[in-house]
């Protein structure tokens with residue numbers, strides 16, 4: 001097969017890129033080592049910026065987000081045992097959409113099927129070759145055992161936080177920036193009614209908790225745990241006790257409990273690799289940068305990358321050549337670093353690190369008061385949570 005753009009990775013970044021290029025008449029082949037079922041059943045983030053939700057609708061992916069997503073006009077910060085609302089709508093005229101990444105993926109995969117785009121799921125032995133030439137190739141073994149070679153003008157590495165594409169940038173020509181965190185998230189899916197009208201980001205002396213949801217009857221919740229914690233070692237009772245203790249307060253707030261359907265320990269880090277392009281290979285989304293989950297920037301950042309990337313690839317293929325790609329990294333990276341800052345700031349604001357003492361806890365409460373207690377502080381959080389303009 002020969003197509004202008006081969007894409008490694010069929011997550012939201014890879015599929016959205018294929019969709020945007022397809023609309024402009026540029027064919028792609030997307031490959032992924034995971035099966036469609038595996039991707040669809042792996043729980044990921046839940047929040048879409050309003051701009052990203054609008055892009056799904058306006059570029060013709062699907063308007064399902066409008067019917068099945070929920071617009072949230074704010075969040076609740078809980079600290080000192082009290083709720084503090086951050087009213088996005090009133091502060092910055094923006095909102096966020098609760099719409100799970102698994103649904104974004106399904107919409108994009110259905111759009112590829114509908115529009116006749118090629119996506120090979122469940123491939124093995126992926127090889128990306130000749131990226132320093134104008135004729136790179138991607139070789140895979142398809143799920144039926146047949147060997148495929150995709151010849152392209154450009155290869156996009158959208159293969160996620162464990163990207164192998166990014167390793168193709170020579171070691172002496174790349175820089176990796178990052179931070180590890182001394183904690184992880186324990187995530188559960190619970191069959192229970194909703195406990196609060198909006199998402200709750202809770203700071204407590206016992207650590208962080210986040211109360212999110214999936215539907216009226218299925219709730220998504222997370223709490224901070226040790227990075228090496230084993231999900232299987234926790235009884236349901238201990239999980240609920242931990243969550244309840246972290247949201248407890250003078251207002252008597254309690255989570256509504258239910259059967260725990262799923263549990264996972266999610267490790268995370270902050271990471272950026274530069275450059276985002278090497279020859280005919282371009283990186284997008286988590287392959288180039290990952291953020292800690294607090295504040296739900298990762299998916300939104302990935303979708304922003306491919307929006308910028310689709311534009312520059314179309315110009316490059318339309319006659320402008322490689323030079324058009326020079327615009328990509330600066331336009332993508334500015335937002336990446338703003339999101340890196342926001343994600344690590346939200347994480348440090350709300351989590352307890354091992355070794356934190358009474359001073360650290362009180363200092364955090366002081367910072368939370370500075371954020372929630374002034375319009376400037378609330379606006380700072382609201383602006384970043386709801387996203388930045390394209391290219392910034």
Ligand code: DHB
Pocket residue numbers: 044045046047199210212213220293294295296
């Ligand atoms: C969800 C995840 C996040 O990281 C976040 O900040 C908000 C919501 C979620 O999975 O619902």
